[in-house]
Amino acid sequence: MPGSLTCLGGGHGLFQTLRAGRHLDVDRITAVVTVADDGGSSGRIRQELGQIPPGDLRMALAALSRDDEEGRLWEQTLQHRFGGYGALAGHAVGNLLIAGLTDVLGSQVQALDTVAKLTRSHGRVLPMCEQPLEIEAEVAGLGDEPMAVRPVRGQVAVASTTGNVRRVRLFPEHPPGGADAVAAIRSADMVTLGPGSWFTSVIPHILVPDIARALIETEACRVVILNLTAEPGETAGFSTERHIHMLTQHAPDLRVDHIIIDSTVISSDVERSYLARAAATIGADVAFEPVRADDGDGGWVNRHDPVKLAAALRRVYTRHISGDPRR
Known part of the structure; x- marks a missing residue:
């Protein structure tokens, strides 16, 4: 198995990938998180304090919290939102904790590392850029x-x-990537991109020149994890191959090694051939894997199952190091 795993994304998609990473026998997990959120609690903190929006960073920390009683308490606390109608209404506790530590320490990266120590995190959480975008x-x-x-x-x-x-x-255009985030991509054994909101959580990473260059040059096994469905608004009506075309449109030099898609998403051989052709444009093979979560009653839900996704990543990595994508 890979010794180190670096996961790029944001929101609920990154949360599930990090949970999958916890099921892999890796020495180090690093989350590299988008920093362009402008809504809700994150948007208010961004506007009032000028800090990087903490919401997706908080979710990543929650995903990596320890799987024991104390860790679950920390996860619940980080994710807890205040109710009511006052000044704190809608704020997540974790967002306020990150914002407060950033003020005290003068560095959001140090603040995130401090929260990770408090929660005895399985890994490290880093912003893709150290400025709001x-x-x-x-x-x-x-x-x-x-x-x-x-x-x-x-x-x-x-x-x-x-x-x-x-x-x-992105604005500002061509922002510098976070030094630690870039290093985590370059030094990883496996790097994942996605799933998540394609235009607001996935593609922003490849619009940061330092991040895109690290993805191209890293010797890691690079894996794109496709969404289970098109999203209302952002990608409504998109085919699976169009998701890949959007990556190449925004980063023509991007190359990855493998693309994971749930085996129930595409059933016809013709559609699978279209996806394989699109994947080949970025140097990737396609792994059709059972990664969708079930509802316990024989039905499916639109969420990646962390255990199934971990198994898929394990199989893809084994094929990668063997040099045989079909194995």
């Missing part, structure tokens, strides 16, 4: 002119748009 999308299909392309700025606005997202960019 904004996402702007080119969106078609808004208003009375369906072919007109208009800019939509802000993660929440992009994620909830009713139009068709064509591409996204």
